[in-house]
Amino acid sequence: MNEIRIQSEPFDPNIEVDILRAGNPAIGGVVSFIGLMRDINEGETVSTMTLEHYPGMTEKSLQTIVDEANQRWDLLGSRVVHRVGEMKPTDPIVLVAVASTHRGEAFQACEFIIDFLKTRAPFWKKESTPEGSRWVDARHSDDEAEARWKL
Amino acid sequence: MIKVLFFASLREQLDEASLEMEAEGLADLGAVLMRLRERGGIWADVFAADQTVMMALNQEMTGTDTPVQDGDEVAFFPPVTGG
Numbered sequence: 001m002n003e004i005r006i007q008s009e010p011f012d013p014n015i016e017v018d019i020l021r022a023g024n025p026a027i028g029g030v031v032s033f034i035g036l037m038r039d040i041n042e043g044e045t046v047s048t049m050t051l052e053h054y055p056g057m058t059e060k061s062l063q064t065i066v067d068e069a070n071q072r073w074d075l076l077g078s079r080v081v082h083r084v085g086e087m088k089p090t091d092p093i094v095l096v097a098v099a100s101t102h103r104g105e106a107f108q109a110c111e112f113i114i115d116f117l118k119t120r121a122p123f124w125k126k127e128s129t130p131e132g133s134r135w136v137d138a139r140h141s142d143d144e145a146e147a148r149w150k151l
Numbered sequence: 152m153i154k155v156l157f158f159a160s161l162r163e164q165l166d167e168a169s170l171e172m173e174a175e176g177l178a179d180l181g182a183v184l185m186r187l188r189e190r191g192g193i194w195a196d197v198f199a200a201d202q203t204v205m206m207a208l209n210q211e212m213t214g215t216d217t218p219v220q221d222g223d224e225v226a227f228f229p230p231v232t233g234g
Contacts, residue, residue: 035234051233052159054226057210082233094234114234120212122226123233124159135160138230 001077002070004062006053008085013095020079020097027076031106032097033114039089041136044129051084051093054122058082065116069098072112073105080113082123112149119146153219155183158228161204164197174221180206181215183225198227205230 013034021030037049062080069075077099087093096113100106125136152171162168177183184206188198198204207226208217219225 053233054156054158054207054210054228057207057226060210061212118234119231121233122158122207122212122228122231124229125232126159135229136232138232 002066003079003081004059004066005079005081006058006062006084007081008083010083010087010091011081011095013081013092013097016079016081016095017097020077020099024076024099026101027099028101029103029106030097030099031103031110032095033110034092035094035114037087037089037091037093041127044127044131046089046127046129048086048088048128050086050126050128051082052124052126053082053084058122061121062117065113065120068116069109069112073100073109075100075105075109078109078113080117082117082121084123115142115145115149118142152221153177153183154224155187156224156226158226160229161197161227164193166193174219174223177219179215179219180208180213180217180225183219184215184227187227203230204228 017030017032021027039046066078075098079097081095083093096110098106098110119142127134127136153174154169155172156169157165157167184198188195204227209224
C-alpha cells in the first residue's frame with residue numbers, strides 16, 4: 001500500500017498511479033507530483049544529469065517521511081519512486097502519488113512528502129553543461145517550503 | 152572504529168568515499184569533524200567552520216552535538232538536492 005522505490009531504470013508515472021488506485025473502491029482521489037528533468041538550469045543548457053544517493057539512509061528517510069504523512073492524514077496508500085544514476089531532459093526524476101477518500105488529504109499529504117523529500121532525503125544532483133559538470137546547489141525556497149509544515 | 156562516509160561534492164573534493172577512525176577520544180560528531188579538519192589541506196578547506204556540511208549518524212540526519220561510539224556509521228555531505 002505504501003511503496004518506496006529507488007531505481008536507476010526509467011519509470012512510467014501513469015503505471016505507478018494505476019497500480020496505486022487499482023482494486024480499492026474506497027479511494028476517492030489520487031494526487032500525484034511528477035518531478036521532471038529540465039534542459040536548462042541557472043541559465044545554462046543541461047545535457048544530462050546524474051543523481052547520487054546514500055543507499056540505506058535514503059530509503060529510511062523516505063520511509064520516515066511517508067510514516068509521518070500517514071500519521072497526519074487518513075491515507076489509502078502512497079507511492080514514492082525516485083531515479084538515481086544518469087538521466088536526460090524530460091525524464092521523470094521523482095513521483096509522489098497519494099490516495100485518499102477525499103482530495104483535501106491527498107493534496108496535503110502529497111505536498112508534504114515532496115517538500116520533506118527535497119530537504120531531508122539524501123540525494124544529490126550533478127549536471128553536465130557545455131561549461132562542464134557541476135553539483136546543483138540547494139535552494140533556500142525548499143527550506144521555506146518545509147518550514148511551513150512546522151514539525 | 153567509526154566508519155565515516157562522504158557523498159557527492161565532498162567525496163569528489165576529498166577524493167575519498169569512506170575511511171575508518173579510532174573512536175577513542177571522540178565525544179560527538181563535532182569531534183569527528185574537528186579530527187577531519189585537522190588533517191589539513193583540502194580536509195581543512197572542506198570542513199572549515201564557514202562551510203555548510205550536513206551530517207548523519209547511523210543513517211539519520213543530525214547535528215554536531217550528537218554523541219558517537221565504537222561501531223557507528225557517520226556520514227558527511229552537502230545540503231541535499233533530490234526531487
